[in-house]
Amino acid sequence: MIKKPEAIVFFDLDGTLFNKDVDVLPSTYDAIRKLKQNNIVPMIATGRTPPEVLDLMRDTGIDSIIGMNGQVVIYEKNVVFTNNIDKNVITRLYEYSTRENNIPLAFYNYKMMRVSENGQPAQKFYHHLKQDVPPVDDQIYLKEPIQMLLLLCEQGESLYRDHFPELTFIRNTPYCVDVFNHGGSKGRGISELLKTQGFSDVPTYAFGDGMNDFEMFLTVDHPIAMDNAVDALKDKAEYVTDNNNNDGIAKALKKFGLI
Missing domain, CATH: 3.40.50.1000 (HAD superfamily/HAD-like)
Incomplete structure (x- = not known):
């Protein structure tokens, strides 16, 4: 006990x-x-x-x-x-993010971190945290449970809120927005x-x-x-x-x- x-x-x-x-x-x-x-x-x-x-x-x-x-x-x-995010929701968000806004993502669970691409947005954010950019794997969410996503951007998150009411979007630094299940x-x-x-x-x-x-x-x-x-x-x-x-x-x- x-x-x-x-x-x-x-x-x-x-x-x-x-x-x-x-x-x-x-x-x-x-x-x-x-x-x-x-x-x-x-x-x-x-x-x-x-x-x-x-x-x-x-x-x-x-x-x-x-x-x-x-x-x-x-x-x-x-x-x-x-509190895992549904894989279908992540697929929709990733496709929307790539198609409409060209905003890369990071995929997090309690054991690991991955990014969809290692470009300037990722490098800016992880430099801000004094961390190395995580490995690139934009299919990780199909293989592992994901509890949080990041939008690696300095602006533009307001466009997501109406499209994804099942998710919460909170800007946590000037370079990223935390994304997780609503509630x-x-x-x-x-x-x-x-x-x-x-x-x-x-x-x-x-x-x-x-x-x-x-x-x-x-x-x-x-x-x-x-x-x-x-x-x-x-x-x-x-x-x-x-x-x-x-x-x-x-x-x-x-x-x-x-x-």
């Missing part, structure tokens, strides 16, 4: 757990260590896939993640939920975690800064916005802490008595 934690704390990455240099502050490392000592589970809640954050999870000792904006949930290294979100992932693990009575906290954290803030007991967060997210927060460069996470965890 899985040991029930005293609480669970969910951390967004960019602008939250990461500072402006995409590093984790020493105070945050120390805070995560203290959380674990207090039987409080730290979890990453991100638009990224688990393979993208393996080094971070190793360095911080975090082994649980809400990945791809809630499309996969891994708790203590065990996959407890996935999927970090909040949905959290709800699935609490349901599958029998944690409905466990207090939940979340840190975030962007609009892909919105549903997460509506789901947890204690939403905490970084000072650098967008105003719409701050409006939904129980508490606004210091920014991601100035020990905001450690300060809030102390305020709430978690460390």
Whole structure:
């Protein structure tokens, strides 16, 4: 039987757990260590896939993640939920994207990443992430379950929303748009975690800064916005802490008595 934690704390990455240099502050490392000592589970809640954050999870000792904006949930290294996109929907979207907009795609699941082509849009985006461009395989979705797609573009996503009402489109960086099943979100992932693990009575906290954290803030007991967060997210927060460069996470965890 899985040991029930005293609480669970969910951390967004960019602008939250990461500072402006995409590093984790020493105070945050120390805070995560203290959380674990207090039987409080730290979890990453991100638009990224688990393979993208393996080094971070190793360095911080975090082994649980809400990945791809809630499309996969891994708790203590065990996959407890996935939200796969229908292959027929992906086929339609890929054909539309190629025919109408010339926008390349990336295909993600919780084990791997592929791109439809390695051109300037892919190179710009992955350079922004400080990552290598994934291998090219535009047929991967016919062979493997896919939980998230990316539109590799700087504009043009509004054209997709009317054509694909079964999908959600969220711009996550200047160079890409996250695409996943409508109704999927970090909040949905959290709800699935609490349901599958029998944690409905466990207090939940979340840190975030962007609009892909919105549903997460509506789901947890204690939403905490970084000072650098967008105003719409701050409006939904129980508490606004210091920014991601100035020990905001450690300060809030102390305020709430978690460390």
